[in-house]
Amino acid sequence: MRAIPTIPQSLAIDGGAPVRETLLPYARQSIDENDIQAVVEVLRSDWLTTGPKVEEFEQAFAARVGAKHAVAFSSGTAALHGTAFAAALKAGDEVITSPLTFVATTNCVLYQGAKPVFADVCSGTLNIDPDRVAEHITSKTGAILPVAYAGHPAEMDAIMTLAEKHGLTVIEDACHALGAEYHGHRSGSIAQMTVFSFHPVKHLATGEGGMVTTDRADFAESLCKFRNHGITSDARERHASGAWFYDVEFLGFNYRLTDIACALGISQLKRLETNLGRRREVAARYEAAFRDLPGIAIPREREGVKSAWHLYPIRVDQKVAGVDRNRLFRALRAENIGVNLHYIPVHLHSLYRERFGYKGGEYPVAEAAYEQLISLPMFHGMSDRDVDDVIAAMRKVVLHYSR
Numbered sequence: 001m002r003a004i005p006t007i008p009q010s011l012a013i014d015g016g017a018p019v020r021e022t023l024l025p026y027a028r029q030s031i032d033e034n035d036i037q038a039v040v041e042v043l044r045s046d047w048l049t050t051g052p053k054v055e056e057f058e059q060a061f062a063a064r065v066g067a068k069h070a071v072a073f074s075s076g077t078a079a080l081h082g083t084a085f086a087a088a089l090k091a092g093d094e095v096i097t098s099p100l101t102f103v104a105t106t107n108c109v110l111y112q113g114a115k116p117v118f119a120d121v122c123s124g125t126l127n128i129d130p131d132r133v134a135e136h137i138t139s140k141t142g143a144i145l146p147v148a149y150a151g152h153p154a155e156m157d158a159i160m161t162l163a164e165k166h167g168l169t170v171i172e173d174a175c176h177a178l179g180a181e182y183h184g185h186r187s188g189s190i191a192q193m194t195v196f197s198f199h200p201v202k203h204l205a206t207g208e209g210g211m212v213t214t215d216r217a218d219f220a221e222s223l224c225k226f227r228n229h230g231i232t233s234d235a236r237e238r239h240a241s242g243a244w245f246y247d248v249e250f251l252g253f254n255y256r257l258t259d260i261a262c263a264l265g266i267s268q269l270k271r272l273e274t275n276l277g278r279r280r281e282v283a284a285r286y287e288a289a290f291r292d293l294p295g296i297a298i299p300r301e302r303e304g305v306k307s308a309w310h311l312y313p314i315r316v317d318q319k320v321a322g323v324d325r326n327r328l329f330r331a332l333r334a335e336n337i338g339v340n341l342h343y344i345p346v347h348l349h350s351l352y353r354e355r356f357g358y359k360g361g362e363y364p365v366a367e368a369a370y371e372q373l374i375s376l377p378m379f380h381g382m383s384d385r386d387v388d389d390v391i392a393a394m395r396k397v398v399l400h401y402s403r
């Protein structure tokens with residue numbers, strides 16, 4: 001660990017030397033030789049897609065999260081679309097979800113012609129507030145779609161209880177939360193359907209890729225058909241039986257994940273525990289280094305929850321920190337710390353403003369958080385030196401402005 005300078009240095013944004021020579025990204029994948037070997041083996045095999053690696057990945061994944069079924073998709077977005085279809089969402093239905101998420105969460109509702117209805121978030125975790133969810137339940141509600149923001153599960157006990165009371169399906173967007181735990185249950189085993197993403201910034205990377213986990217055999221069957229044009233059997237089953245006949249039962253898509261990607265997924269899944277451990281270490285070092293920084297609020301795990309630490313979103317209170325989020329963001333970028341922002345609340349995007357008439361001001365907690373958020377680099381491949389650099393840059397910049 002390097003010593004953190006005590007003599008005030010001029011900020012890189014003001015012409016001083018940056019903490020790092022090169023930009024540290026906010027997240028990136030880690031690929032090792034086993035991953036490469038696994039992919040090469042598939043490239044030499046008979047099946048590049050719809051082959052045996054798909055089922056192998058699905059089974060290993062289902063076992064890891066404690067679900068009966070896992071269905072692989074070509075992306076987390078495609079997987080979300082699959083869940084919206086399997087939950088039979090249709091025009092006229094409403095889905096209650098969080099405004100503070102990536103737009104894929106809510107676009108999947110639009111794909112089915114249904115309407116997302118936002119419920120504001122809790123100010124601590126920035127996850128959907130169950131009390132606000134309850135206020136929005138009507139006869140039109142078709143599902144509740146909580147998001148595990150930054151890797152920290154939402155209040156799933158309260159959400160599942162509400163859903164049960166009203167006979168609603170819960171689809172959890174756990175694209176940030178592979179490996180998270182909530183009151184002894186793993187993300188992926190709590191809601192009726194849970195969605196994961198394997199985009200390179202996530203805990204497990206397959207390039208593009210996604211998964212739905214569920215205990216319901218009917219959902220799993222419908223998801224399998226949906227990702228394959230609505231066809232009743234897949235190519236490998238027909239290959240094995242020598243049969244050519246199939247039927248198209250409904251309008252599906254080609255949302256299949258290749259064997260190449262699944263082989264990478266199987267290989268990466270073996271390192272999940274180690275990678276989660278590394279993310280926890282980084283979070284612990286950040287916590288120790290930032291807890292005394294004036295005007296900076298850091299993310300914290302609620303009692304009984306293990307975050308998967310996908311993101312590390314801090315919040316800047318301008319009045320105390322002496323600097324606003326935008327200036328702090330630019331100052332950290334100038335120090336070559338690749339900060340990012342998660343998220344512009346969905347209802348503020350043009351598509352949602354124009355289609356549903358949102359104007360801003362409807363979800364005060366999410367909107368206030370958005371004005372304050374900065375995501376610091378957080379990924380399992382971070383070296384100690386990378387972590388030192390983020391800490392040094394944060395302390396240098398924040399202490400400069402709060403002096």
Ligand SMILES: Cc1ncc(COP(=O)(O)O)c(C=O)c1O
Nearest residue numbers: 075076077102104175197198199
């Ligand atoms: C919360 C959330 N939901 C859904 C998605 C979509 O996943 P994908 O990029 O795999 O389509 C993402 C991706 O970043 C996400 O962060």
